[in-house]
Amino acid sequence: MIEWIALILVIIIVVLFIAIYIGYYNRIIRLENRIDNSWAQIDVQLRRRAELIPNLMETVKGYMKHERETLENVTKARSAIMKAKSPQESINADNMLTGALKTLFAVAENYPDLKANQNFLNLQDELTNTENKIAYSRQHYNDTVLIFNNMIETWPGKFFAKRMNKVTREMLQIPEASREVPKVKF
Amino acid sequence: MEKKLLVEDHIRRNKRQTIYVCTFMAALFAAIVFAFGYLLFAGNIFIALAFAIPIALGYVAITYSISIQTIISATGARPANPRIREEKLFIYKVEDMAIAAGLPTPKAYVQDSDDINAFATGKKPENAIICVTTGALKKLKPDELEGVMAHEMSHIKNSDILIMTVTIAVVGAIALISHLVFRSMLWGAGSRGGRKGEGNIVLLVVAILLIILAPIFARLTYLAISRRREYLADSNGAYLSRNPTGLANALQRIKDDKPSGKPKVSKTVAPLYIANPFKREARGSVWATHPPINERIKRLRSM
Numbered sequence: 269m270i271e272w273i274a275l276i277l278v279i280i281i282v283v284l285f286i287a288i289y290i291g292y293y294n295r296i297i298r299l300e301n302r303i304d305n306s307w308a309q310i311d312v313q314l315r316r317r318a319e320l321i322p323n324l325m326e327t328v329k330g331y332m333k334h335e336r337e338t339l340e341n342v343t344k345a346r347s348a349i350m351k352a353k354s355p356q357e358s359i360n361a362d363n364m365l366t367g368a369l370k371t372l373f374a375v376a377e378n379y380p381d382l383k384a385n386q387n388f389l390n391l392q393d394e395l396t397n398t399e400n401k402i403a404y405s406r407q408h409y410n411d412t413v414l415i416f417n418n419m420i421e422t423w424p425g426k427f428f429a430k431r432m433n434k435v436t437r438e439m440l441q442i443p444e445a446s447r448e449v450p451k452v453k454f
Numbered sequence: 455m456e457k458k459l460l461v462e463d464h465i466r467r468n469k470r471q472t473i474y475v476c477t478f479m480a481a482l483f484a485a486i487v488f489a490f491g492y493l494l495f496a497g498n499i500f501i502a503l504a505f506a507i508p509i510a511l512g513y514v515a516i517t518y519s520i521s522i523q524t525i526i527s528a529t530g531a532r533p534a535n536p537r538i539r540e541e542k543l544f545i546y547k548v549e550d551m552a553i554a555a556g557l558p559t560p561k562a563y564v565q566d567s568d569d570i571n572a573f574a575t576g577k578k579p580e581n582a583i584i585c586v587t588t589g590a591l592k593k594l595k596p597d598e599l600e601g602v603m604a605h606e607m608s609h610i611k612n613s614d615i616l617i618m619t620v621t622i623a624v625v626g627a628i629a630l631i632s633h634l635v636f637r638s639m640l641w642g643a644g645s646r647g648g649r650k651g652e653g654n655i656v657l658l659v660v661a662i663l664l665i666i667l668a669p670i671f672a673r674l675t676y677l678a679i680s681r682r683r684e685y686l687a688d689s690n691g692a693y694l695s696r697n698p699t700g701l702a703n704a705l706q707r708i709k710d711d712k713p714s715g716k717p718k719v720s721k722t723v724a725p726l727y728i729a730n731p732f733k734r735e736a737r738g739s740v741w742a743t744h745p746p747i748n749e750r751i752k753r754l755r756s757m
Contacts, residue, residue, distance in 0.1 A: 302556070306556065309553065393539070393542070393543070393546075397546045400546070400550050401546075401549065401550060401553055404550050404551070404553040404554040405553050407554055407696065408553060408554055408555075408556050411556075412556070
């Protein structure tokens with residue numbers, strides 16, 4: 269009789285353990301997928317932004333003949349985005365682009381004709397839009413990383429994460445100066 | 455960092471309070487079922503349950519089946535037009551907040567009105583919509599509009615529309631049961647014969663009081679839940695946009711705004727809006743669907 273009870277108890281404990289293990293396993297994997305997915309989101313926006321640049325250059329070229337350096341900086345930043353290999357590299361290149369564009373739009377204030385150009389205005393809207401989207405997808409990425417890290421660094425998640433060889437993920441760092449979204453004047 | 459913690463504390467506190475209030479609502483429902491059984495079925499709670507549960511489910515089914523389309527046509531809203539610059543920027547903001555919340559992008563709608571207001575609806579994030587008034591698009595600055603979008607996105611993320619749908623159904627069910635008992639007692643049907651005349655007088659009084667008071671309490675509880683969810687959406691919105699000031703300024707602008715003419719809103723959809731279109735209470739009231747706007751601004755500014 270006692271043996272039976274012991275056996276049943278052991279079975280219950282084993283089943284319970286397996287159920288909890290599966291639960292944690294799935295949650296950890298799901299969170300990891302969410303991180304990858306939110307990175308993909310950032311990447312989409314980065315690319316969209318980079319693709320707007322040639323168009324912008326085309327529009328601006330005719331007006332801003334004497335602003336070589338400003339224009340070159342934008343082009344340089346764009347190719348840095350295209351060449352970036354790691355998430356952090358992409359973000360750094362994007363920050364470069366943000367800075368370069370900030371200067372460009374500030375300079376554009378001196379060209380009334382350009383400011384009246386419908387195409388230019390649209391591009392400005394689009395660039396601000398992608399800028400915001402990058403900021404928010406970066407924020408969501410970091411939020412997700414935080415949830416993941418909390419999950420695998422606290423008990424009992426830590427126990428399962430160790431067995432799954434999961435390590436904490438890095439958040440995307442943003443230099444203080446570029447935290448502010450450039451104010452585009454209309 | 456300290457700032458962020460505060461927002462999270464607000465969120466946690468509001469969630470806890472919602473749970474309390476919802477528990478109270480469930481207790482009310484249980485209480486009225488007890489009174490129902492006691493007064494009409496000689497204390498047989500099971501027969502009372504057999505009546506009460508279908509009534510409650512029926513109400514849920516009815517309120518649940520009110521489609522987004524019904525709400526949209528009640529407000530006269532139309533899809534935002536990306537060719538108009540203001541509306542294009544509004545669509546962008548909706549997309550931004552969906553990204554921040556990690557949810558599918560809701561459909562963007564615009565309602566022609568001078569009022570500054572906005573609402574979100576849809577029981578699932580997949581088919582949610584966010585609607586703003588043209589007044590809001592004209593009068594709000596970009597970061598203020600963003601704050602409002604963050605508030606609406608939080609309603610969607612917190613399944614507030616679903617919570618309020620179920621709550622209003624329970625309120626309706628309680629009211630109907632109370633009405634049923636009243637009617638039967640007026641007709642002299644039910645209890646008397648069944649309880650063999652030795653009913654506990656205290657219990658009888660309690661049951662009658664419950665029947666009278668439960669609908670009022672249910673209504674008040676519903677309103678309390680509604681206000682809690684507004685606060686929660688405010689603090690969640692602050693977290694989403696990382697900018698409580700934007701929403702605070704937007705609320706300030708709504709408060710100071712003197713719209714011309716009456717709001718073109720039907721009373722039934724009024725609780726959906728970010729600010730009650732009919733009255734802007736400066737002081738708190740237990741009968742209000744929304745918390746006092748000054749208090750909301752104060753809380754946002756303290757984050």
